Amino acid sequence: MDYRPEVTGRLTELWEGRETGILKDSPEIYNRYRTEAFSEFLRLGIPDRKNEAYKYTNLEKSFGHRYEQYFSPKPGDFREAERFHCEVEDLDVWNMVLLNGFFPRGDEGLAMLPGGIWVGSMKAAARQFPSLVEKHYNKYAQNENDGLVPLNTALATDGLFLYAPKNTVNTKPIQIVNLLHSTQDIFAQDRNLVVVEDGAQMSLLVCDHAISPQHYLTNTVTEVYVGRNARFEIIRVQNQHNDSGKITHTFIHQERDSFASSNNITLHGGLVRNATWHRLNGENAETHSYGLFLADKHQHIANFVKVDHAAPNCNSTQLFKGVLDENASGAFNGRIMVHKDAQKTNAFQSSNSIIMSDTARMDTKPQLEIYADDVKCSHGATVGQLDENALFYLRSRGIDAREAKLMLMFGFAHDVIKNIPIEALRERIDNLVLQRLRGELSRCASCAIQCN
């Protein structure tokens, strides 16, 4: 039976009560898009497997659950979050803790970090930088393809705002620790905007941790504007639990001579789908999309990437890797679109997965759409087992079979990790991946709260 009409019904109730309910104080800049977005959501619906981009991903496990609350934060909710300390040593960052995607001091103004980067809630941004928000908000998100994007546009109440004005450089990476914590099963939607103006640089690390065992579903939309000659790096580390669902849609819009990289490291999560959209909108821009996931039990991890080459002389790479064990399933859907005028495009894509059990499953779907005639594009996908020759080579030096397998899996994963631009973090993630591969990483292993 189709679970979706009931869920849509509950969301419609939420929508109808919005003005006295969740969207009571919402700024007009955001409200102006909501009505159209909600009807777009109703038209598109929650994606099912008839949708090309969700062909291998069944959302029922997450969307079919009956959540007790649509999360809309109150000040008292943030107490747990404020006690949290990230324990990564030598990681020199500006650290901020979010709760279920929301900034704790939502009603306070934006804060300025040394170097001149503004950070705070979307609500505060609408007050302090109305014309900037107006210029960028909802301009890059694509509301017409995937029903979950307009659902977010219609109903997200708040989120994180980051703004690097022209030629500002953050001296340290910004770390966002996003805690999932609640005493009830919740559905949360956060909406984020990142603006990196011409010549500015921003390096962003987002860590998603579930710190209480409730069911969660998060549907996150993040829009990123990268101006001329600007540089933006985002690394997501997702370490949640088997009852949590995480859907992210990240839209990175790049102007000429800019650089962007996205790195999604998924260590744990019941259902995770990361969609990363890169639009190369000006000449000589460069973009990289990386992903690594480790999945077991009944976890499902999907990566969707679209790289839009809309201007000539741009370069893009995609590298996605996964290790799947037990009954896990994974999907990779990578698209390269080269527009008619985007001559001299270089676009590369690679997806490699290792299957450790007879019951794990991986589906990959590379798609190339090329309308220019002078381009270099390639794609390759492999799904396989560990290399027997390499395994024997390690064992022939006295390393036991189990350790040898771990070393090979780690080596496989490191190929993605080595692209992380922050060294202390690279080492940390190497470690986390090793622990995860050894089965030693529980969802609470790196959490100070130790709720259980």
Added chain:
Amino acid sequence: MQTEFLIQIKDLKASIDNKEILKGLNLEVKPGEIHAIMGPNGSGKSTLANVLTGREIATVTAGTVTFEGKNLLEMSPEERAREGIFLSFQYPIEIPGVSMVNFMKTAINEQRKHRGLEPLSASEFLRQMREKKELVEIDSALTNRSVNEGFSGGEKKKNEIFQMAMLEPRLALLDETDSGLDIDALRIVANGVNKIRRPDTSVIVITHYQRLLDYIVPDYVHVLYDGRIVRSGGPELALTLEERGYDWIKKEADVSEETWTTDQK
């Protein structure tokens, strides 16, 4: 039972995909001896290396292999390595993402654990790495990379000998370690083997060519043909093979085979 042999191979038969490759091979090696096994392509040289190191490509159907009094064929590849068997691969494998340092540290410490020794300290390990790198004249930059990744053919072979130097085996099997090497690389690799060899280290050199044996001088030379050792001799046998090729050996062996088969009938 005290045995004077380090390794004793008796009537060894092995098949790949039900095709018999080794057809009753006998070989005995004492501590400190160097044996060369020569033979034409397809005679079973690499299969012998596979069988001795426990690679599951070949199935042993008969015979025994005793290593220091223990049944070698019952052991896993890693157990054999820990007992002191080392194979220098004909085609060393590239392993992206696994660093040489981590690989060697893990291998050495697993072998030390097997002998009841504590893991090497970081400084002692690095000291040994440095020392052994000089012995085999391997570029320092290479050992900071992933295992064999992007190494040239010569560098890969040097890296095998470097690993041998680090692991100090009782028995080293050099499987065509000379193939594809220019004369300078050959000299470095061969001298490396001589330098790291202790008086009781035994070596089995598997090769097509006599060239390597100018540097690693064997005590015995055996000719492997059609899965059996058909002739054994001293170092001079290698020179004869170099001059006359293998055809005369093949003819002799085929004749005796025929005779043998006829006799059976």
